[in-house]
Amino acid sequence: MSSVVQKTAIRGRFLDIQNSVSQATQILGQTRYIEDGLLITEQGKIIWFGDWEAGLSQLTDDMRIDHYPDQLIVPGFIDTHIHFPQTEMVGAYGEQLLEWLNTYTFPTEIQFADKNYADKIAQFFVHELLKNGTTTALVFCTVHPQSVDALFEAAERHQMRLIAGKVMMDRHAPEALTDTAESAYTDSKALIEKWHGKGRNLYAITPRFAPTSTPEQLAKAGQLKAEYPDVYVHTHLSENKNEIAWVKELFPEQQGYLDVYHHYGLTGERSVFAHCVHLEEQEWDCMHATDSAIAFCPTSNLFLGSGLFPLKKAWEKQVKVGLGTDIGAGTAFCHLQTLNEAYKVQQLQGDKLSAMESLYHATLGGAKALHLDDRLGNFNVGKEADFIVLNLKATALQQLRQERAKNIEDALFALFTMGDDRNIQATYIYGQKVYEQV
Incomplete structure (x- = not known):
């Protein structure tokens, strides 16, 4: 693990959202x-933030100053749903969710029984996150405990805050990818003890989705959550209509898809449910009542033909929402591209997604969805110093468009519409520069 520089000073244009909100209008x-502006970090935390002139007295002669006069500095992007073992299968052709899993996903994930293979992909995955400005992510591994070790080891090299867990899956999958209710419990418990709260690592209990876990396994997942109340729950919910119908066949005694998870004690303030495209009214109410969160994954929902997520409904119901790339059904690691598609998803429903709301979901809103907005998501003093430097003019077309930008909001919207990894000038984790565009 690299050592933390005592103090770092960053000068440039800064933009963030100061506080979590309950409505987009706020x-x-x-x-x-x-x-x-000037941002000063020490031991990975923000110790001063404000105008350059006001901060001059905070500087010392030996302090290094990274100056970005022409760029825009924002908090690091937060990805609330992504699969690291699916990195190599982005853009797999022609299927919707259930067929896609069987045709592409499961054969790819079998390879992660090999720790060396898992290490190779984990290192590539973490580099791609940093290259795309993502500084925190909630991540699916595979059923293999060594896949979790590989990911946390790769993240630790950069002191990166990741939340991840071993997939629990004891039916409706290839034998090479299934565990049992008991082994899933035992393996997950050991991984929690090994990784949760060690450095910046956090653990997530990770049943893939209700159809691939027996009631016995879901009960064991709920037992883990009761035994370790500060760990996360990460799974899928109401992504695809055929999936929802299948859940109702498998769990006829429950009141619907979300009620399966709720019944086994898997909802709550650290529970994140990916997709939620087709929630029913009582499920929205349950999400709000339990303070559970949604990962909105627009590129994935469009690519698999799953449907259009009703973001406006989430605001109405006051349900926490973060942004997810959902690699590899999702088609880009970059939140800039993900927000481009998120805007279109709202347009297709007759709604709008402003630049500042987009920034909120990618940063502080994502932190709130992960119950980390006391530590991440903006430049408030005391928070962890994860941030990125954006080049708004990485291409000739972007430069032409930015010259016509009326204000910072217009400039940001153009970036979210046209941007990709070329716009990430630098990524800082815990106050240290860990990536810079060459």
Whole structure:
């Protein structure tokens, strides 16, 4: 693990959202833009933030200053749903969810029984996150405990905050990818003891989705959550209509898909459910009542033809929402591309997604969805110093468009519409630069 530089000073244009909100209309009042600002970090935390002139007295002669006069500095992007073992199968052709799993996903994940293979993909995966400005992610591994070890070991090299867990799956999958209710419990318990809260690592109890776990295994997952109440739960919910019908066949005694998880004690403030495209009214109410969160995954929902996530409904019901790339059904690691598609998903439903709301979901809203908004998501003093430097003019077309930008919001919207990994100038984790565009 690299050592933490005592103090780092960053000068440039800064933009963040100061506080978590409960309605989209409140975001503009919490937007903070500093044209010439200074951020000082020490031991991975923000110790001073404000205008450059006001901060001059905070500087010492020996302090290194990284100056980005022409870029825009924002909090690091937070990915609330992604699969690291699916990195190599992005863009797999022609199927919807259930067929896609059997045709592409399961054969790919079998390879992660080999720790060396898992190490190779984990290192590539972490580099791609950093290259795309993602500084925190909630990640699916595979059924193999060594896949979890590989990912946390790769993240630890950069002191990166990741949340991850071993998949629990004891039916409706190839034998080479299944565990049992008891082995899933035992393996997950050992991984929690090994990794949760060690450094910046956090653990997530990870049943793939209700159809691939027996009632006995879901009960064991609930037992783990009761024994370790500060760990996360990460799974899928209501992504595809055929999937929902299958869940109702498998669990006829429950009131619906979400009620399966709720029945086994798997909802709550650290529970994140990916997709939620087709929730029923009582499920929205349960999400709100339990303070559970949703990972909105637009590129995946479009690629697999799953449907259009009703973001406006989430605000109405006051349900926490973060943004997920959902690699490899999702088609890009980059939140800029993901937000481009998120805007279109809302347009198709007659709604809009503003630049500042997009920034919120990618940063502080994602932190809130992960119950980490006390530690991440903006530049408030005391928070962990994870942030990125954006080049708004990485291409000739972007440069032409940015010259016509009326204000910072217009410039940001153009970036979210046209941007990709070329716009990530630098990524800082815990106050240290861990990636820079060459």
